[in-house]
Amino acid sequence: MKKGLTNLYARTGSDFSTIALESTAPLSHTVRKLSRHIYEVLLDGELIMAPDTVNIYDGIINTISVSQKNGDAQVSILLQHPSSCRLKQVRGIPNRLEINFDRAFLKQIMKEKMIVIDPGHGGGDSGRRGYINLLEKNVVMHIANYLKAKIIDAGGRAVLTREKDISVNLIDRLQAARLLEADIWISIHTRWDRDKSKCGAGALYHSKQGELLCRYILEEIGKKLKLENNGICEESFSKLAGFFETMEYSIPFVTIEVCTISNPVEEGWLRSPVFKERAAQAIINGIARYFDSCRYEEYKNITDKFPHSL
Ligand SMILES: [Zn+2]
Structure with missing residues (x-):
């Protein structure tokens, strides 16, 4: 029997995102970290499965690509956020090499954040x-x-404006x-x-801070669910202008239109719990990117003001 890579899959836990590489026999391997976001695993065995790129987008792992290089199987992993990895051989038939990426960076971004x-x-x-x-x-x-x-699993806090099927007014x-x-x-x-x-999907922002958040969420919906992007609009709650004027702080207020219920195909998808769970994952991916970019902005402001202090 040929020695090589036969299958791969990923699963997402609370603390780790795991990639499992199945092979006909234990394969020796070399892991190379090419950047904070790219890992490469070279396996001592050929590629038996077809070359492929698998989309994951679970908040840490974006995509996994398998290919053949000089007769050996090569796995390239693209990450959304930096993460360290640990490998574990699980012997059996098939043999499994598990690559565990920790989700600590994501938890750091989401820590203590309150999302309504x-x-x-x-x-x-x-x-x-x-x-x-x-x-x-x-x-x-x-x-x-x-x-x-x-959000709670990622260490953040979340509250719903309605828990049941009741009417609640906008204010x-x-x-x-x-x-x-x-x-x-x-x-x-x-x-x-x-x-x-x-x-397809669309998004509206009701406060200026929401524009970037809308963009990130729509991009993530496009990547994870392959839905058409209908773009972002500004929509002010003009009747409630007073509400926004009295806000002591400004935060993103956004509406996400996940997909189009009047389209019979997308309505069918909305009946699937898997689709709805994936839609929620795309939204939190966008939220995490938004918070991460805010951290970068804060850091940039500090370094701009005090260029020699850091
Ligand atoms: Zn509606």
């Missing part, structure tokens, strides 16, 4: 209705619950951000269009 998640609509307000009768108020609730669990939804001293307020909705062929 607003599942749109509720109660008598069902939101939009899909072609096969799926209701927006229900699917956004599912996505919001997945998102909350993921109360927004007030939650003030009362909880939130770092982000994010409302979850779906898109709707009279034209059933229209599809």
